[in-house]
Amino acid sequence: xxxxxxxxxxxxxxxxxxxxxxxxxxxxxxxxxxxxxxxxxxxxxxxxxxxxxxxxxxxxxxxxxxxxxxxxxxxxxxxxxxxxxxxxxxxxxxxxxxxxxxxxxxxxxxxxxxxxxxxxxxxxxxxxxxxxxxxxxxxxxxxxxxxxxxxxxxxxxxxxxxxxxxxxxxxxxxxxxxxxxxxxxxxxxxxxxxxxxxxxxxxxxxxxxxxxxxxxxxxxxxxxxxxxxxx
Ligand code: FPP
Numbered sequence: 001x002x003x004x005x006x007x008x009x010x011x012x013x014x015x016x017x018x019x020x021x022x023x024x025x026x027x028x029x030x031x032x033x034x035x036x037x038x039x040x041x042x043x044x045x046x047x048x049x050x051x052x053x054x055x056x057x058x059x060x061x062x063x064x065x066x067x068x069x070x071x072x073x074x075x076x077x078x079x080x081x082x083x084x085x086x087x088x089x090x091x092x093x094x095x096x097x098x099x100x101x102x103x104x105x106x107x108x109x110x111x112x113x114x115x116x117x118x119x120x121x122x123x124x125x126x127x128x129x130x131x132x133x134x135x136x137x138x139x140x141x142x143x144x145x146x147x148x149x150x151x152x153x154x155x156x157x158x159x160x161x162x163x164x165x166x167x168x169x170x171x172x173x174x175x176x177x178x179x180x181x182x183x184x185x186x187x188x189x190x191x192x193x194x195x196x197x198x199x200x201x202x203x204x205x206x207x208x209x210x211x212x213x214x215x216x217x218x219x220x221x222x223x224x225x226x227x228x229x230x231x
Contacts, residue, residue, distance in 0.1 A: 019181030
């Protein structure tokens with residue numbers, strides 16, 4: 001059904017990258033060190049995902065709820081995001097990938113927003129692999145915004161018009177959603193799009209979630225039978 005074209009490989013994988021703080025705490029390091037290690041792992045996983053034939057990888061990097069963290073932690077995360085965009089995005093794009101952002105960028109400081117929007121604008125339109133970063137993202141906010149858009153355009157409120165007006169309007173729904181770090185919940189991530197996704201929870205803290213861990217999650221996905229509500 002929604003496979004990448006390579007048998008058993010999900011077309012769209014989404015990851016809730018949880019556990020950076022605990023990873024750092026275990027090492028007596030500041031939380032910022034956990035986020036830095038998480039960013040490096042995120043880059044590695046995006047390369048692995050592309051390599052194994054996943055077409056879309058979405059990562060939950062900053063939720064609307066995360067915006068209430070301490071100013072210190074947020075500034076560290078903003079600095080990481082800017083570093084990622086200035087150092088890694090060109091390589092991603094040169095390799096034929098596209099970068100997408102979902103979320104409400106108006107909630108971010110202007111300089112962060114600008115760097116992010118420039119990276120997205122440089123992306124090719126016909127990429128074989130799309131790396132999508134959820135920033136200042138909240139699913140309930142997205143759904144409410146989509147409703148306002150649909151009504152504002154004078155369209156009927158249907159599953160199709162709502163789907164098309166989500167931030168992910170031009171992307172397929174995720175086939176597999178992975179959460180690292182041991183918690184078993186979706187935390188306001190892709191709630192509309194998760195309707196038929198397979199869910200995979202791992203106790204591994206995100207900075208330790210290796211390429212092999214991703215391969216294991218994909219292997220588990222390929223063993224599951226997806227019935228989409230049918231018998
Ligand atoms: C959750 O772990 C993780 C985050 C809030 C941030 C995730 C961000 C990255 C991996 C880097 C993103 C970088 C770019 C460039 C987009 P937590 O801090 O809640 O961990 P804890 O539950 O152990 O405290």
